[in-house]
Amino acid sequence: MILPALMEAKSPYWRPIKYSLFPPLGLATLAAYCSPDDEIDLQDEHVEQLTTYDRPDIVVIQVYITNAFRAYLLADHYRKKGVYVCLGGLHVSSVPDEALPHADSIFIGPGEDIFPQFLSDFKRKTTRRIYQNTERDIKNIPPVRRDLIKRNLYLVPNSIVVSRGCPHHCDFCYKDAFFEGGKSFYTQRVDAALREIDRLPGRHLYFLDDHLLGNSKFATALFEGMKGMNRVFQGASTIDAVLRSDLIEKAAEAGLRSMFMGFETLSDDNLLQSNKKQNIGKNYEDAISRLHSLGIMINGSFVFGLDDDDKDVFKRTVDWGVRNGLTTSTYHILTPYPGTRLYQAMKQQGRILHEDWDLYDTRHVVYKTKGLSAEELQLGYDWAYRSFYSWSNIRKASWQHDKLKHAVKHFAYAGGWKKFEPLWNFMIKTKGLNKMLPLLEAILSKVDIGNEQDAGRSPFPAIA
Ligand code: SF4
Numbered sequence: 001m002i003l004p005a006l007m008e009a010k011s012p013y014w015r016p017i018k019y020s021l022f023p024p025l026g027l028a029t030l031a032a033y034c035s036p037d038d039e040i041d042l043q044d045e046h047v048e049q050l051t052t053y054d055r056p057d058i059v060v061i062q063v064y065i066t067n068a069f070r071a072y073l074l075a076d077h078y079r080k081k082g083v084y085v086c087l088g089g090l091h092v093s094s095v096p097d098e099a100l101p102h103a104d105s106i107f108i109g110p111g112e113d114i115f116p117q118f119l120s121d122f123k124r125k126t127t128r129r130i131y132q133n134t135e136r137d138i139k140n141i142p143p144v145r146r147d148l149i150k151r152n153l154y155l156v157p158n159s160i161v162v163s164r165g166c167p168h169h170c171d172f173c174y175k176d177a178f179f180e181g182g183k184s185f186y187t188q189r190v191d192a193a194l195r196e197i198d199r200l201p202g203r204h205l206y207f208l209d210d211h212l213l214g215n216s217k218f219a220t221a222l223f224e225g226m227k228g229m230n231r232v233f234q235g236a237s238t239i240d241a242v243l244r245s246d247l248i249e250k251a252a253e254a255g256l257r258s259m260f261m262g263f264e265t266l267s268d269d270n271l272l273q274s275n276k277k278q279n280i281g282k283n284y285e286d287a288i289s290r291l292h293s294l295g296i297m298i299n300g301s302f303v304f305g306l307d308d309d310d311k312d313v314f315k316r317t318v319d320w321g322v323r324n325g326l327t328t329s330t331y332h333i334l335t336p337y338p339g340t341r342l343y344q345a346m347k348q349q350g351r352i353l354h355e356d357w358d359l360y361d362t363r364h365v366v367y368k369t370k371g372l373s374a375e376e377l378q379l380g381y382d383w384a385y386r387s388f389y390s391w392s393n394i395r396k397a398s399w400q401h402d403k404l405k406h407a408v409k410h411f412a413y414a415g416g417w418k419k420f421e422p423l424w425n426f427m428i429k430t431k432g433l434n435k436m437l438p439l440l441e442a443i444l445s446k447v448d449i450g451n452e453q454d455a456g457r458s459p460f461p462a463i464a
Contacts, residue, residue: 001027001060001148004070005045007358017424019046020433022159022208023149026089026111027062029161032142033116042148047428050074055081058122063089063099065337066361075102084127086118091357094177094339100129109133109178110164112141136183138164143196155433155440158200159208162193162222166210168238170264171275172303175210177339185214190221197226204441205255207235213247220247223254232444236260240278242287252294257444258327258413259291260299266320270306275341288324292401295446297327297413304384305334305377307370314380318387325400327410328417329388332362333381389418413443 001024009019024044031040043050052074059078063071068091075085079102088107092099099106105127107114114131121127151157165185166175176184188196197205212235213219232255239261242248248256263284264276271280291298302317321329336343336352337360346352351368359366363381365374372380387393398411416439427433 001031001040001042002050002074003027003044003046003062004067004074006064007066007070008361008363009046015421016428017155020154020428021156022206023154023157024062025144025159025161025208027060028145028148029141030060030111030115031145031148033119040148047150047153052077056083058084058086060086060088063087063091065091065357068357072102079104084122090174090178094337096130105129105131107131109181110136112138132181134182136164136186138186138188141188143199146199152431152434155436156206157434158202158204159206160196160200161208163187163209163214163218167214168278169275171341172334172336174337174340187215187218190218190225193222194225197229197231202437202441203230203232204437204444205231205233207233209235211237211241213237213241213251216245216247220250223250226254231255232257232441234258238262238278239282239284239287242290243282248290249294252296256296258297258299260301262301264301264303265306266317267306267308269308273307285324292325292406295406297410299328299330300326301330301332303332303334304381305365305369310371311376311380314384318384321388322393322397323400325397325410327397327414331381331384333365333377334367335360335362336367389414409443
């Protein structure tokens with residue numbers, strides 16, 4: 001089972017640590033359907049050298065858009081040796097016709113349900129070229145084969161997914177192409193999710209679900225069950241869900257300490273254009289205050305290049321993030337992934353510049369822009385990252401919290417993540433990345449709000 005490296009992961013300009021965060025959970029999930037006698041080697045090219053001289057019975061390759069060309073090369077290599085090759089994943093589901101010539105079988109949609117079918121067909125020598133998932137049921141999936149994961153190679157080995165998809169339908173999101181032809185949001189059973197959590201060592205968890213609060217009945221029961229487990233965790237959700245009920249308080253009580261939030265844009269026109277209805281008319285600042293009052297740090301996600309953006313959008317967005325005390329920000333250049341409504345619209349309007357998938361990494365401009373030039377977009381995107389993560393802005397953003405402990409945690413988290421590259425590279429080289437986990441757990445541990453000194457004085461040296 002192979003996860004080929006994303007093209008950008010091999011670039012000298014990008015950060016190795018970003019690609020050593022999470023193990024290939026999707027493949028480890030599929031591996032659970034193999035028989036205990038099957039010999040499985042799970043390889044992740046982001047953290048290890050692939051061994052391509054082997055000759056297994058089956059090779060399963062997970063394909064994302066920016067590793068697609070690399071995945072096809074590997075697939076062709078193994079097929080030449082007579083090995084049976086399966087391709088699956090987001091990109092294969094979006095452009096099956098492109099992937100099919102490189103595989104013996106392709107998987108369209110989520111792999112659960114279809115992988116066991118494929119395995120039984122393989123044993124009976126009756127495999128099909130295309131397996132398409134329409135059932136969408138993870139109520140009875142076997143436990144993820146975590147024994148195949150090389151934990152020491154990842155900063156966050158305890159990543160976990162307890163649902164699939166998301167109840168929303170933003171036009172630029174890859175999700176709809178992947179889940180086409182069936183349900184696009186469904187969850188595990190709560191007791192199974194809790195058992196999976198229980199199997200994970202240490203305290204820290206990272207939920208990779210698209211929308212952890214997407215099903216409030218499920219999430220309520222999950223957080224209820226997690227109380228007393230002494231966990232600290234991170235996850236993703238929406239502004240709408242944070243504002244809607246007291247679910248976020250329950251999440252905080254269960255150990256939620258940081259949240260990935262898709263703000264995407266500060267323009268209502270852009271939200272409308274993207275069909276991001278759940279954000280329209282919502283008060284972003286209210287959601288932020290609520291999260292901060294619970295001691296939850298925020299990673300804000302933003303998209304640049306939507307049609308209502310002008311050349312001032314970068315400064316506006318960075319200043320807003322700093323003013324509102326976002327701990328980290330993830331910026332993206334708008335990318336029309338194949339299979340999305342955004343892609344179809346741009347294709348119809350003749351705005352797609354090329355289909356060099358290696359550059360569809362949300363860091364390059366691959367379409368004809370409107371409100372600003374491609375060069376302005378590229379330069380503005382680079383500037384936004386530099387500016388948000390300057391020491392002075394990290395310090396200013398940290399200082400937006402009204403509690404000293406929150407400010408210190410914010411500063412340690414943002415500074416540690418972005419400003420200690422040689423340390424991260426050293427830990428990667430010495431294969432000891434997960435030794436950093438206790439530090440991460442300490443930073444994410446609960447702030448005792450009651451007995452805390454007010455943040456009347458800056459704890460930070462004047463770092464400009
Ligand atoms: S809320 Fe996020 S995961 Fe859900 S459809 Fe929109 S972009 Fe995709």
